[in-house]
Amino acid sequence: MxxxxxxxxxxxxxxxxxxxxxxxxxxxxxLREIRLALLQADVNLKxxxxxxxxxxxxxxxxxxSTSLTPGQQVVKVVHDELRQILGGETLKVTxxxxxxxxxxxxxxxxxGKTTTAGKLAAWFKKREGRNPLLVGADLQRPAAVxxxxxxxxxxxxxxxxxxxxxxxxxxxxxxxxxxxxxxxLIVDTAGRLSIDAELMDEVRxxxxxxxxxxxxxxxxxxxxxxxxxxxxxxxRTLELDGVILTKIDxxxxxxxxxxxxxxxxxxxxxxxxxxxxxxxxxxxxxxMADRILGMGDVLTLIEKAEAHVDAAGAEEAMARMQxxxxxxxxxxxxxxxxxxxxxxxxLVGMMPGLPKELRNAEIDDNALGPIEAIIRSMTPQERRxxxxxxxxxxxxxxKGSGTTTxxxxxxxxxxxxxxxxxxxxxxxxxxxxxxxxxxVRRNNKKAAKKSKKRGR
Amino acid sequence: MLTLIIVLIVVAVVLLxxxxxxxxxxxxxxxxxxxxxxxxxxxVTRPTxxxxxxxxxxxxxxxxxxxxxxxxxxxxxxxxxxxxxVAEPEAAELEVLEGxxxxxxxxxxxxxxxxxxxxxxxxxxxxxxREKIDATTWDELEEALILADVGVDATAKMLDDLRSRVRKxxxxxxxxxxxxxxxxxxxxxxxxxxxxxxxGVTNVWLFVGVNxxxxxxxxxxxxxxxxxxxxxxxxxAGDTFRAAAADQLAMWAERVDAEVxxxxxxxxxxxxxxxxxxxxxxxxxxxVLADTAGRLHTKVNLMEELKKVRRVxxxxxxxxxxxxxxxxxxxxxxxxxxxxxxxxxVEVTGVVLTKLDGTAKGxxxxxxxxxxxxPIKLVGLGEGxxxxxxxxxxxxxxxxxxxx
Ligand SMILES: Nc1nc2c(ncn2[C@@H]2O[C@H](COP(=O)(O)OP(=O)(O)OP(=O)(O)O)[C@@H](O)[C@H]2O)c(=O)[nH]1
Ligand SMILES: [Mg+2]
Numbered sequence: 001m002x003x004x005x006x007x008x009x010x011x012x013x014x015x016x017x018x019x020x021x022x023x024x025x026x027x028x029x030x031l032r033e034i035r036l037a038l039l040q041a042d043v044n045l046k047x048x049x050x051x052x053x054x055x056x057x058x059x060x061x062x063x064x065s066t067s068l069t070p071g072q073q074v075v076k077v078v079h080d081e082l083r084q085i086l087g088g089e090t091l092k093v094t095x096x097x098x099x100x101x102x103x104x105x106x107x108x109x110x111x112g113k114t115t116t117a118g119k120l121a122a123w124f125k126k127r128e129g130r131n132p133l134l135v136g137a138d139l140q141r142p143a144a145v146x147x148x149x150x151x152x153x154x155x156x157x158x159x160x161x162x163x164x165x166x167x168x169x170x171x172x173x174x175x176x177x178x179x180x181x182x183x184x185l186i187v188d189t190a191g192r193l194s195i196d197a198e199l200m201d202e203v204r205x206x207x208x209x210x211x212x213x214x215x216x217x218x219x220x221x222x223x224x225x226x227x228x229x230x231x232x233x234x235x236r237t238l239e240l241d242g243v244i245l246t247k248i249d250x251x252x253x254x255x256x257x258x259x260x261x262x263x264x265x266x267x268x269x270x271x272x273x274x275x276x277x278x279x280x281x282x283x284x285x286x287x288m289a290d291r292i293l294g295m296g297d298v299l300t301l302i303e304k305a306e307a308h309v310d311a312a313g314a315e316e317a318m319a320r321m322q323x324x325x326x327x328x329x330x331x332x333x334x335x336x337x338x339x340x341x342x343x344x345x346x347l348v349g350m351m352p353g354l355p356k357e358l359r360n361a362e363i364d365d366n367a368l369g370p371i372e373a374i375i376r377s378m379t380p381q382e383r384r385x386x387x388x389x390x391x392x393x394x395x396x397x398x399k400g401s402g403t404t405t406x407x408x409x410x411x412x413x414x415x416x417x418x419x420x421x422x423x424x425x426x427x428x429x430x431x432x433x434x435x436x437x438x439x440v441r442r443n444n445k446k447a448a449k450k451s452k453k454r455g456r
Numbered sequence: 457m458l459t460l461i462i463v464l465i466v467v468a469v470v471l472l473x474x475x476x477x478x479x480x481x482x483x484x485x486x487x488x489x490x491x492x493x494x495x496x497x498x499x500v501t502r503p504t505x506x507x508x509x510x511x512x513x514x515x516x517x518x519x520x521x522x523x524x525x526x527x528x529x530x531x532x533x534x535x536x537x538x539x540x541x542v543a544e545p546e547a548a549e550l551e552v553l554e555g556x557x558x559x560x561x562x563x564x565x566x567x568x569x570x571x572x573x574x575x576x577x578x579x580x581x582x583x584x585x586r587e588k589i590d591a592t593t594w595d596e597l598e599e600a601l602i603l604a605d606v607g608v609d610a611t612a613k614m615l616d617d618l619r620s621r622v623r624k625x626x627x628x629x630x631x632x633x634x635x636x637x638x639x640x641x642x643x644x645x646x647x648x649x650x651x652x653x654x655x656g657v658t659n660v661w662l663f664v665g666v667n668x669x670x671x672x673x674x675x676x677x678x679x680x681x682x683x684x685x686x687x688x689x690x691x692x693a694g695d696t697f698r699a700a701a702a703d704q705l706a707m708w709a710e711r712v713d714a715e716v717x718x719x720x721x722x723x724x725x726x727x728x729x730x731x732x733x734x735x736x737x738x739x740x741x742x743x744v745l746a747d748t749a750g751r752l753h754t755k756v757n758l759m760e761e762l763k764k765v766r767r768v769x770x771x772x773x774x775x776x777x778x779x780x781x782x783x784x785x786x787x788x789x790x791x792x793x794x795x796x797x798x799x800x801x802v803e804v805t806g807v808v809l810t811k812l813d814g815t816a817k818g819x820x821x822x823x824x825x826x827x828x829x830x831p832i833k834l835v836g837l838g839e840g841x842x843x844x845x846x847x848x849x850x851x852x853x854x855x856x857x858x859x860x
Binding site: 109301334338 | 463464465466467468469470471599602603604605607608609666667668669670676697698699700701703704706707708711752753754757784785786787788789790791793794811813814815816817819820839
């Protein structure tokens, strides 16, 4: 989502770092570009203005002319400010001592509340081992309750609703949760405009009735300048605890997320990454800040790797890379591991130090099918030593995999080129690959902190 | 762990670079199979075959039957859930709406926008009040446009044009400046706003867009209008993916007294729309309003699916006379990207700008109209059946930058 912002900052930062000396004009130029980048990413104009002013203020205190690394200092100031806007702790749900823990979802029409309600229910059930009850208090949109029921069934979570009015439904839903001993209550409400006084009053009454422990505003990642007005209005009415950002699997630049965080001071707690029920994750504001700043998100990557990847296999693969013996056979194995970790474009976004073109490549995971098919159509011997693949073998492989010989060639070429890169990467610990190394260092620190927390 | 990550990165890099190549190769028309659509992937229907028995399709008129949602009831125990009762509240509304159609006035921009208006007032009102045009004037214009989601680039371009106009025409007062800007914007918005209906064919208006923008609702509203204008309308529940999407459309159909043709959840959307066209033709209905599932323009498969839907909808006797891209007024700069991608995929003929009754200004539609030449045809101003109006450039621009 934030890729283009990452790219823009990347350019500005690289230029700044490259300067031995910075004039005021250089700084102005950089700030102008940052302003532009943020505006194009849909960050609210007023938020951008404040942001730039703060950076400028912070820079006043630094005598750039005497600094040895002025560019680096500007970069640091921008980093700090951005982290300030974006950062924050990851949500850790505190469950009510007297269940159920009540969660209220609100937002504009079409933001994705109902889908999110279903996803939250699945999340509480599968990830947290809870027993949620969904309440359909959207009696406005045709078939909203039907939709919720289908989603509830998918998640294996019961749904309560009736044709009365939202406040009554919420009230009875709460009673129902208590009666059935459900420990989490998720209330879906109708979409409403922040200027619709009557409906805003209605949602306030719903809130007063169920006294939610968490009130989340659901916001579409594609939202423009209006995100601020909306978030402020909902916050005034409901006192939000956090924001759920939906549809981040598109190519929106997600500036709304920054704006909302800044104006209501509440973090993004979950992000919805697709239409399927499990495409929904806790949001880690700090990690996202790092991603925007072009530092990858190694922490999440490592978590995923730990959960899905066979470590011993990877060690062996690594050893073979170093020796230049990494074969297509190994590649196929590792590819299976990568696939287990989720969508490729998702993973790539977390990797530090990748070239821009690759980072931004829009690759559908289905596009990996042909690659796998090609390798599978090779004999083990061919996989170990592709140099024996001649014209007739090539034709056989293409036929067997339903591709063309050009495709087969493409794969073989890439793989060959990559062997050089592999040796470089594999030798990195010795040679000092800048990005990944520092990323890993940072990350070890965090990981250490984390394992302490875990050991609690 | 370092090992893991490195191996991962290497593998990812090889995969990416190869996949990029293969994908581009395929687009160039190579014969790699297109990746399958959303599961469960329906078998490709061959609309050239005679129409299938319409088991899943239209109900016997006059009442489209919606008592039986196509959706299985949740298997889980449903504590005290009253069956969702579809007809009741709508029926009431329906009576009101259909009581005396002529008396009803369609809402106008102005009436509806009133609420949001004052949020903006002061912006250009204060600009207009000034004596001379100076740097602040320009800043404020820029601000107004950006806050309305027109976008940095489109704004810069408009203001550049305005600057040369100021020089050429010797404009001196901010008042004249704002008027000139509004004039420029109105002319950027020019285009063919007609909703086309061809006689002698079964017209299909296809509704496309990202998730949640208001496609289904717009179909309901347009159905209402078309019914009143004396058309027989068939609605095609081409969203076979989202839970209860067909139920939602069926409820609209009942509300506005149109027929609905629906398929199975997870089925082939092209087949549903094809069936709807066949049914409309048999019934001599001249208009099929075809819903589609919301999809992000970045999903290659789903955009391919949409192309296929469009092709199928145009098979005899169907004729796709409008492809309407629905854009939510709250959308920011991504709206332009959406419009580009949808236009490339299915030749969009017009934009429906929804949710203009809120605080968002919908400025991205200006960028879409001016950069891509896609006219805005309709505007959504609420959730009711009557809350749809023809686009009016002057009123839109007024609401966008002025507070009058
Ligand atoms: N205020 C307002 N709400 C609208 C307008 N148009 C649609 N809506 C609401 O927006 C929400 C989403 O509308 P839908 O018609 O379901 O959108 P869709 O594009 O069909 O959504 P998907 O099929 O899920 O992709 C519903 O709650 C509608 O009532 C409008 O012009 N103004
Ligand atoms: Mg829909």
